[in-house]
Amino acid sequence: MTFVAKPRVHHPRLPVNEIGLTRRDYEGSVSTLCAGCGHDSVSAAIVQATSELSIPPHRFAKVSGIGCSSKTPSYFLNKSHGFNSVHGRMPSVMTGANLANRDLHCIGVSGDGDSASIGLGQFSHIVRRRINMLYIVDNNGTYGLTKGQFSATNDKGSTSKKGVPNLYEPIDLVTMALQLGASFVARSFSGDKKQLIPLIQAGLKHKGMAFIDVISPCVAFNNHSGSTKSYEYIRENSGSAMAADYVANAQEITADYEPGTKEDVNMPDGSVLRLSKLDASYDPHDRVGALSYVMRQQEKGDVVTGLLYVDPEASDCHEIMNTCATPLNALNEAELCPGSDALAAINQSMR
Amino acid sequence: MTKNQSNKADAVRYNDLVVRFANVNGSGSASANGMFAKALFRMGVPVATRNIFPSNIQGLPTWFEVRVSEQGYLGRREGVDIMVAMNAETFAEDVASVSPGGYFVYDSTKPLDPKLRRSDINEVGIPLASLMMTEFSDLKQRGLFKNVTYLGALAELINIEFDVITGMVASAYKGKDALIAPNIRALEIGRNYARDYLTAPLPLQVRRSDAVGDRIMIDGNTAAGLGSVYGGATVCAWYPITPSTSVAEGYEKYANQLRMDKTTGEKNFAFVQAEDELSAIGIVIGAAWNGARAFTATSGPGISLMTEFLGLAYFAEIPAVIWDIQRSGPSTGMPTRTQQSDLLAAAYASHGDTKHPVLLPSTPKECFDFAADALDLADRLQTPILVLSDLELGMNDNLSDPFEWDDSRRYDRGKVLDAAALDATERFGRYLDVDGDGIGYRTYPGTHPEKGAFFTRGTSRDEYAAYTESPEVYEENMRRLELKWRTIAKAVPAPEVVNRDQRIGVLYFGTTALPMTEALDRLRVEGIELDEIRLRAFPFNQTVVDFIDKHDFVFVIEQNRDAQMKTLLMAECGFDAKKLVSVLYYGGLSISADTIQEQISDHFTAQKLPRLTGVQS
DSSP, rough: OOOOOOOOOOOOOOOOOTTTTOGGBBBBBBSSOOOOHHHHHHHHHHHHHHHTTTOGGEEEEEEEEESHHGGGGBBBBBBSSEEEEOOOOHHHHHHHHHHHHHTEEEEEEHHHHHTTTTTTTHHHHHHHHHHHHEEEEEEOSSSSSSEEEEETTTTOOOTTTOOOOOOOOOOOOOHHHHHHHHEEEEEEETTHHHHHHHHOOOOOSSSSEEEEEEOOTTTSSSSTOSSSSSSHHHHHHEEEEEEEEOOOTTTTOOOOHHHHSSEEOTTTTTTTEEESSTTOOOOOTOHHHHHHHHHHHTTOOOEEEEEEEEOOOOOOHHHTTTTOOOGGGGHHHHOOOOHHHHHHHHHHOOO | OOTTSTTTOOOOEEEEEEEEEEEEETTSSHHHHHHHHHHHHHHHHEEEEEOOOOSSSSSSEEEEEEEEEOOOOSBBBBBBEEEEEEOOGGGHHHHHHHHEEEEEETTTOOOOOOGGGTSEEEEEEEEHHHHHHHHOOOHHHHHHHHHHHHHHHHHHHOOOOOHHHHHHHHHTTTTTTGGGHHHHHHHHHHHHHHHHHHHOOOOOOOOEEESSOHHHHHHHHHHHHHHHHTTTOEEEEEEEOOTTTTHHHHHHHHHHHBBOOOTTTOSSSSEEEOSSHHHHHHHHHHHHHOOOOOEEEEEEHHHHHHHHHHHHHHHHHHOOEEEEEOOBBHHHHHTTTTOOOOOHHHHHSSSSSSOEEEOOSSHHHHHHHHHHHHHHHHHHHHSEEEEEHHHHHHHHHEEEEEOOOOOOOOOOSSSSHHHHHHHTOSSSOOOOOSSSSOOBBBTTTSSSSOOOEEEEEOOOOOTTSSOOOHHHHHHHHHHHHHHHHHHHHHSSOOOOEEEOOOSEEEEGGGGHHHHHHHHHHHHHTTTTEEEEEEEESOOOOOOHHHHHHHHHEEEESSSSOOOOOHHHHHHOOOOGGGGGGEEEEESOOOOBHHHHHHHHHHHHHHTTTSSSSSOOO
């Protein structure tokens, strides 16, 4: 197998974004995942979301762990650096990358095996550290590359392709993220582009860690009638609590919403996150309420999607640590080395 | 020994003694003991300190040993001349460890158990508890000032200049003036008791010297942390583990002091206490991938956890600096004792065909220098650099040459292409060996809108970082990494050789250097003269190979059971096992001059090797 580059020719009338680039400038190489894989829809959503945001494509840093999901950073944003790192360790590598250059837009892609099993510890701690990044889990409930073992997010009673039921309780990353103090928590479905794209855009604009758990069916191993992560099951059992729309600051807001059901959240760069409640009682700024709502719906077998919690005032790790505005990787001797006079004084203090 | 006992008119021995303090962990003895060592240092007398402590916060026995040597022997030697026994639980073992003719200082408020008495040593009883009882009403104060009181008595017993100690008390409690007077009072109580009731001074004494010269006193871990600040490290990610913790804490202390904007409090560094060592090394690798100078500090168990990442960093060619402050073995047992037993684990860490450069500092100065050098080497060589120190060097105050920094020194960021360089490049290939040294050019994320972006993964990629599983491409890449390894051998710190035109040599590294001078001086008296080589890094360069080649055989001294350095020399240079004779110690204390002397001398005797001047009895 070799790397396959997409042909560079494209339609001359392809629309351009504010910085004169087309969607093609945000694409990656040809996917080697199975035809129909939900992960490819997530990659496509990232391409569209990022091109619409008009961020120069080389200003992203993409980091992943290991697994089908972690291959996907090859399939979007070819002009940015990517790092397919170690199984379950995307959060630590992304932490380092973000510390080194706070100006880059960080996208971490992981899977349910990567984040809910081998990397559960790193997942928890990156939530605590509030790294300014978008953290996407392509959640299919199965280990695809090793041929269909259950993952830790697989629901109890859900069956394998051969009909064997899963005997263990699932780990839900959304409720974990809420409980651990994440400042932006969403769940979506790879087949719902309309919902996913604005969530990705809002997540990228959010200061701190934005977590999106994307149910992304595995067509090879977990898309059968006994699965609770199949296209069919999710289409029938998902309900959106909170629809989100990302409105760039340059755009005029024209949409008309029912009074009392919409809310505009101001993002750090002046853009607006427009929320509309589908369930009138839902409050996206109530962490405990969100937890309880998601868990109650889970009891009924329903998968709640949409933006579940956001704290627009959140801080990120650089604010917490009070690091300087200049990216750390751009500092040199003049800023970093205290020099020989300071050293002479230190020597003196050791006498 | 009371005033009435005679001193047998022994000749006074100056500036040559070992004092060991036996205390209870957490009893506040550390500062008094530290002051004792520092006072001698300030009198210009070379001292070396060793903490022998348990993995415990309060209650278990702890010892503090001070080696005093006018000749500058800073390694450990066997035997204790003065035992300050303040822990009743360890009395039996403490009495037993005193050298014949030595002194046993104890709290004589309670009489010493007659069963513990030894006729060949001198008892020095000071009624510390009862002295404290009359002087201080507060229970806690009685406990704390007891330590200062025995310090005062010791000052009188071995002739430490009293002004030096009182001066230290004054500066130690600057700003807490209320503490100065009672501390000085406690010192005086001890001194006065020794003056009035004991035969003081003893025939073991200290006196002012100029043997310290301009040297400073510092532990290796603090030196490593400071060196990392000077070397431009901007990201330190770590997880607490004895005996490495003070590397990260040293970095944080000096970075806060020297790298923080005084008005805004903004820091030009990031200091992250990670959730575990897996995360610590992941953060370092992510930061270095994105162009920041990053390091971590850990000990053996942490190295084990980091090995998967080290393999990735080797194949993906990402710089990283990892300090391993070695201790004795696994999680429980002797985590607070010293060894050199991570050598193979560090050199060959990880899966697949991996090898890593290892630096081997011997002194705090070298810890400082190697900290900055390792950051340069990691960037230049685009690979993880492991620095192997140990508890002996890392956590004990050692004499060191003062640190130096050349203000004209520039950080070596290695081969990095910026936007202008990329514009001038026709086609960028991350793993293309443009210069023939096995090292490609890298780019930082976000550098150029069109050029220089690449996807980092393990091995399945070609010179342009494009995905491939071609066997030919894989082998070609591995051959380039071999070529890079040869470049690395020329770049790491060279060994130090002392040539005396002998047929037999001795090879050592790290803290084994501390007792070497003394061991070799003693062997010389026995008619054994050896050439020396002190290794400062792995991979071995030609000097190492030549040194071993030209000698009949070479003693390889190391502080582990399995002769790991010997194994490494045999594996990497193809030496015959007979050519390398092991001298091993792995008891968890630092290797002593006595051990080295004895094992080498025994080998000479067993092999009937000729001595230069005949064995002296």
